Structures are given as C-alpha cells and as structure tokens.
Amino acid sequence: MEALQAALVEIVGSDHVLCGEQEMAPYLTDWRGRYHGHALAVVRPATVEAVAAVVRICVQAGVAVVPQGGNTGLCGGATPLETGRSVVLCLGRMRQVRALDADNNTLCVEAGVTLAEVQMMAQAADRFFPLALASEGSCQIGGNLSTNAGGVQVLRYGNMRDLVLGLEVVLPDGRIWDGLRGLRKDNTGYDLKHLFVGAEGTLGIITAAVLKLFPPLRRRATAWLAVPDPAAAVAVLSRLRGGCGDRVSAFELVGRPALELVLEHIEGARDPMSGPQPWYVLVELSDTHEQAPLEALLEQTLEVAMEQGEVLDAAIATSLAQAEALWALRENISEAQRLEGISIKHDVAVPVSRIAEFLACAGERLRRAWPEVRIVAFGHIGDGNLHYNLSKPESSANEAFIARTAEVNAVVHDLVHALGGSISAEHGLGQLKREEIRRYKSEVELDLMRSIKQALDPAGLMNPGKVL
Amino acid sequence: MEALQAALVEIVGSDHVLCGEQEMAPYLTDWRGRYHGHALAVVRPATVEAVAAVVRICVQAGVAVVPQGGNTGLCGGATPLETGRSVVLCLGRMRQVRALDADNNTLCVEAGVTLAEVQMMAQAADRFFPLALASEGSCQIGGNLSTNAGGVQVLRYGNMRDLVLGLEVVLPDGRIWDGLRGLRKDNTGYDLKHLFVGAEGTLGIITAAVLKLFPPLRRRATAWLAVPDPAAAVAVLSRLRGGCGDRVSAFELVGRPALELVLEHIEGARDPMSGPQPWYVLVELSDTHEQAPLEALLEQTLEVAMEQGEVLDAAIATSLAQAEALWALRENISEAQRLEGISIKHDVAVPVSRIAEFLACAGERLRRAWPEVRIVAFGHIGDGNLHYNLSKPESSANEAFIARTAEVNAVVHDLVHALGGSISAEHGLGQLKREEIRRYKSEVELDLMRSIKQALDPAGLMNPGKVL
DSSP states (O other), X not given: OHHHHHHHHHHHOGGGEEOSHHHHGGGSBOTTSOOBOOOSEEEOOOSHHHHHHHHHHHHHHTOEEEEESSSOOSSSTTSOOSSSOEEEEEOTTOOOEEEEETTTTEXXXXXXXXXXXXXXXXXXXXXXXXXXXXXTTTOBHHHHHHTTOOBTTHHHHOOGGGGEEEEEEEOTTSOEEEEOOOOSOOOSSOOTHHHHTTSTTSSOEEEEEXXXXXXXXXXXXXXXXXXXXXXXXXXXXXHHHHHHGGGEEEEEEEEHHHHHHHHHHSTTOOOSSSSOOSEEEEXXXXXXXXXXXXXXXXXXXXHHHHHTTSOSEEEEOOSHHHHHHHHHHHHTHHHHHHHHOOOBOOEEEOOXXXXXXXXXXXXXXXXXXXXXOEXXXXXXXXXXXXXXXXXXXXXXXXXXXXXXXXXXXXXXHHHHHHTTOBSOSSSOOTTTTTTGGGGTSOHHHHHHHHHHHHHHXXXXXXXXXXXX | OHHHHHHHHHHHOGGGEEXXXXXXXXXXXXXXXXXXXXXXXXXXXXXXXXXXXXXXXXXXXXXXXXXXXXXXXXXXXXXXXXXXXXXXXXXXXXXXXXXXXXXXXXXXXXXXSBHHHHHHHHHHTTOBOOOBOTTTTTOBHHHHHHTTOOBTTHXXXXXXXXXXXXXXXXXXXXXXXXXXXXXXXXXXXOOTHHHHTTSTTSSOEEEEEEEEOBOOOOXXXXXXXXXXXXXXXXXXXXXXXXXXXXXXXXXXXEEHHHHHHHHHHSTTOOOSSSSOOSEEEEEEEEESSTTOOHHHHHXXXXXXXXXXXXXXXXXXXOSHHHHHHHHHHHHTHHHHHHHHXXXXXXXXXXXXGGHHHHHHHHHHXXXXXXXXXXXXXXXXXXXXXXXXXXXXXXXXXXXXXXXXXXXXXXXXXXXXXXXXXXXXXXSOOTTXXXXXXXXXXOHHHHHHHHHHHHHHOTTOOBSTTSOO
C-alpha cells in the first residue's frame, strides 16, 4: 500500500494524492449520502498521460480504479465499494479546452470541465450546447458522458450520447485510445465511443470528448397547460409536434400532487390557474430565428386542442419573468418533495404511447396494496420518462411504507418492464440498480454485456460492483 | 456439404435453399460487379427463428455466414469471399411490419423491408422517415443498419445509427438478442445496439429494428448558389444555420467540373446561372409548418451573404418543378460520371472547417503528380462528406491513371487522415477498404475492434474478410 501511494505521488505529486481519512471523506460518499466506500487513496491526475500511468500502477498492484467526476450521480456509480482495495481517480483537474471549432460546430474539452462551463463556451462562440441538468454547475463532462446524462432538452436534442462525436479513453490496461474525431460521418468499423458512453467507468476512463454544438436558440415561448388526463397530454404532444416539429423543445407532465407540494413548500410559487386541475403540462417551443412567431404557432395549435377537449386551460407566458415562474414550478418539484419528507423514487421510461396506461395501472396496483399512497408523478414525457415518487401523507405511516421499498419497486418496475420500458431512464445503474436490473434484462443481454466487460477489462478492476 | 444443404432445407424448405450455380449467381456478385464470391448455398429464411437455426447449423458445420440485404452496397460487404466455405443468408423474406406506434413515433420492421417501403409507411401515418438514398427502392433496412447508411438528409437527421432505437439480432452462436425497445431514454448498461449498427454483419445478423419517426416536412425552399470557393460555401453554411437552424436540411457542394459533366451527359439539364461559376451549393430549407416563410428566411440570409461576397449569384426555385430540376443537377452527377467513363472514387469526410483546406491541398498534390487530372468534387459538405472522383480527360491517358489507383488513394487518404478525417464517410469498409484502413487506424483502435470481434464471434464465422 505504501509502495502504491509512493508510485502515485511520483506521477501526480504529493498534493494530488490524498490518503488521510478526513481529506478522502468527500470522495468516498455520494452527494445524497446514501453510499459510503473505502479507498487506499484519492488521486487527481491533470493529464491523460497521468491518468494512464495511474491506471497502469493500479493494475500492476491489482487495485481497482473508481473514476469520479463532479460526484453528483444518483446511483452510487462514482463511490467506491465498502469492501475491496480501490483508488478513486478524480478527473476534476483535467480542465483543458483542446479545441473550439465554430465552423465544424464542435468543442473538444477534457473530462473535468463542468457542464455549465461548456454551455458558456458554446454561448461565447454564438453556439449552443443543449444538455441541461440541475447539477450543471458542478457535474463534469466526463461524468455526463459516463452516465449518458439526460435532462429537459432531450426531446429535441437527445441524450448526452447523441451530443458527442469523439472520445479519448484510458483503457483498463492503461493504453490511451485517441478517438477524438470531430466527424459527422465515419463508417470505418465498430463505433467504439458508444461502448464507453453510459458504461459508468466500467470499461475505461473517458478523459476528453469532442462535443457537438448547435445554432443558438434566439426565441422561446412557454406555456402551462391544464389537461384532463395523461392520455390527453400525449395527444397534445403529437398535435404540437405535427405542427411545430422540432420547435417543441420541452414537454413536461406535472401531476396535481406534485404542483401542490411546490405551492406548499416553495416561497413565491403560485398556481397559474384559478382552480385545481388534475394534470398539467409545461411546454416550451424554441427557435433559432429571433422573429419566429412562436406564440402564434402555439395559440393556433392549442385552440384546436381545446376544441378537442385535450386542453382544459392554458397560460402562455408573456414575459421572460412569467416563463421563469412557470419553469420554477417544474424545477422545484424535487426540492419540494425533499422538504415534504422521504419518498420512494423511480426514474422510469416507457414508450410515449404507454404513459397513460402506466400511470393508470401503476396507480391502481399501488392503491390496492397500499391505500392512501401519495403518488407524485412528473417528468419528461416527451421522452417517455417519468419520475414517480411514492410516499404516505402521514409520517408515521410513511416509515412503514418506506421499509417496504423492495416490494413497491417490484410493483412499479414489473409494470414498466411489461410495458416495454426501462427501470433507469436517465440516472444509470451504478450500485443502486445493479441487482434490480438482473430481474428484467434477458440472460442473452446480460451475457453480451459480460462478454464485452471480459474482453475489455479481464481483470475486472475498472469500477467494480457497478452496472454488472 | 450435402448434409448441410439438407439441414438448411429442413429449416426453410427447398424453395429457399439455392445451390445451383446459376440460381446463386445474383447473390455472389455485388451490384457494381466488382466482387465475385463462392458459396455452398444461398438460404432465405423468413423468420428470426429460422435465421437463428441457419446460423446454428452453419456454426456446427464450421461454415461462414454472409448476411445479405438488397445487395446494393458499394464495398463488397455482402459478397462472400472467393475462397472459403460460406452460406449467403438473405434477409429479403423477413418482411413483417411488427408495429407502428404513431404516438411513440416508432416503426418496428423486419430487416427485409425496403427503405422506400419504410418511407411510405411513415408517410401513411402522417410521419416522416428521413433516410433517403439513391437505392432506396431496393436497399433493405437490415443493410441500411449494418452499413450505417447516410445520404442527403444527414445534416438535419443524422445517419441510420441515429434513426434507430432498438434492434433484434441473431448472435454468432445462434442465440437471439431481443433489444427491440422503443425508448428515448434507457440507461441500463452498455448500449449494445450501436455495436451492431455499422458492423457490416461481422458481429451478428440484424433481423428487425425499431425506427424513429419524425413530424412530416410540409414546406421546402430550394436554391442553387454560386460561390467563389469552398471556404465561402462553409461560411454560408454557418450563416444559414445561425439564422435558420435545423431548417437547413441539405447543403450540397458541387464543383464546376461536376456540373459540366451533368450538362454534357444528362438530357434536359440546364445551367441555372447565365455563365460558368467556380463552385455551387444546392441548399434546401424545410419545415414542419406549412406556412413557414422559408423563401423569405432564405432571401434574408443570402442577401447578407452576397454583401459579404460569400455568394456570387443565387437562383431560388419558385415551383416544385424548378426545385426538382435543381435537385436533378445534383443527383445526376454519379450517372453523368459513369457515362463519361471510369474514375477513381473516394468517399471521404473531414471536419466541415477543413473542407476548403482539403480541396486546395488535395488538388495541388494531385496536379503535381498527375498534371491534367480532372477533379470531380461534390458532396454533403454540411456533414464534411465529399465524393471526390479523379480521372484524366483523355481515355488513353486515363487507363494509365486508373492503374495507379493505389498511389492516388494514398495521396487522398493520407491528406484526409492528416486533417482528422475518415476514408469511408458513408459506404463502410467491406472488402474494399479492409486493408486500406489498417494504414490509418491506430493499433489501439484496431485492437479494441479485434477484442470485440473475438468476444462476440470467437469462431470468426460471421461475414469473414470484411471490416477487420
């Protein structure tokens, strides 16, 4: 162990090898405080060569490597295991901007650059990088890639996977793969980058990436709609996309209980409608052209939707402040939920066409087993992605309910699976769902994943105990 | 061999096992007539179970399997080798439409459905499937996926890889992987579908896919621009995308020599400008909204571009017939080239920002070595993709030139590589570029590809002699 630490110091200098319990502590716990691990050291290399050297040292010593970015993940993917010998490898000092190519609409950055910094660099070049997350100020590009991050703009621009053209990766044997190509078309063999994106560091360590940039959005229109039920919300989505196409850049479903939590716990939150409605949709249109008549387009479509009974009421923001207030209702749901108390959370996806069926059926099954269950449902239904939080309104009853998380998960996840869905839409597997996924993935698929893991990391030292 | 044929007959019936030289002939040659292979049999299963059974029989017999779709590939990827024991497995009878889900914007079809049929099914559901190729009437979805097909709409919608959500694949051991998910978000482990897309059948056989559908395009504006040089074309592209965003759905560069070939060989072709210009761009804007003021948007942007000297002249189509005439100039280049005579063709990509440098530098190097070389350059420069055809104007000189293809390729491909480009942008490797790619891919990348091939197909029986 001392030899290992000395070897690490030789690579990155003593300032960047942390071994004391206290100085390692922030790196050994996920930010929700749900997972706590152990490590022989935390090491912070600043170059790809140093990352490669660290990996080689660890492999020689038979020590596991746990890559960590901004440590904002929700599934414990960046936290080392409690048992086992591992080194936490932080990418936060890899902060070079390798190239900005406006004509090619690409930005090449190292893994430790934060998402917010990428957004700002794009903006400064009159371009747009669409990934947007609550943690964008601290999450890092390497982590966004390793977890294939999602967020509110996926409907129009796709997940992180869709926003990358090339990668640089330190492989499990310490070699460096330079796949930093900035090409829209390249059909010269297997597409290796897609293997590493979303692999949560189990196949290698992403050290840099070529990201796609887009034309900036110069105009937006935002509206808060009341709809009778989730099926109507899906119908409105189809109608809007038919008329407005890719201009539909956000389409978020919010159930009445979710809005109520926000109205109760968040200062300044106001219901945009005069009375309670069963379901809401936050919709945003956006356009690159600053004179695009988005409000007119929106009104035109909503008029038809109201005639058809798909929309009960609508509030279109007439100022940026109003638009921000509507967005705050959506964005504060998680915080309001936290203030209300603990709940059993799910991050699931089903085909968009099965959203209504999922909500109806899940609600029925849960209420049958646990009467008075409170269902806080909201999410990116344009992508079929729901955040589905369950609790009992009374805290005494809630404790007993939370204790039965495994049973509750089985009800929700079995239904998701039966509807052709995914039990982790955007958060990944990490440690949290590593066991759970075996219940739903076919043996063939698990086998394929294991074969690839075995081929690339035969020693099993890359982020063990995650994903597989 | 007879036992193998009998076993195949047992699976698919005698009508669908071809063994005679004459009946096998169409399947043993690529459509350009450049490759000729041998096979023990051509077998045409109609279900995924039958495909799996055929693969198992072949594996037991140690016989290679060569999957074939519409047989329209340009690199010999679907033609068996001359040497070796193989069975050609045609997917053309797998023609079921498994599901059309308009609200989810997905279409699930089997591998043998043609691209044109998919386009029509989408249209009938008031949706749009954007992949468009010259061979769309006969190429099949399985082949489009296996070669990650490109075409003229990539700028807006991406390659075939970007148009698929899920796959069904028969693996090299005859097991079936059901990955037919229709989800926009699914972060539950390695993204296996991207391994099979573009693998040209070397890792398994794609038997069905869930394809993404889009809102239909209801309005288009088409223009033919004269530009002073390729750098100006790239500047116009940036300008257009800044103002019009994703509405820019095609941006095709055409060199004067390419247009001249069309004017000379294609009946009815007319130069849209009054005098010769050095370079042209065919640009198309499109929108889902039928009242979108595309012509105004185009004029507005072109006005500024003309003031800046980026555009010398412009002809905006005022009718569908005019738009089609402009498109015909672009689409007939390959045919005009064929009528003119043989040439050395390249399908390359560089970052969009390096297009001008590539064209200037390649031209200079080629003219230095081969004075009087005729360069017919055109392509999808919105994607950095150029088709770059070289010949000598006089047929006697051309023969000697063609004989030196390897040297010519080295000049072009070395430059492409130095500029961070790809020597196969959209056609794949197949047999054609299998050797050539080893000159340019790093040993690390080739090793990664070999590891994956070894992990999934240890016996090496899936389409041997292609890609790797």
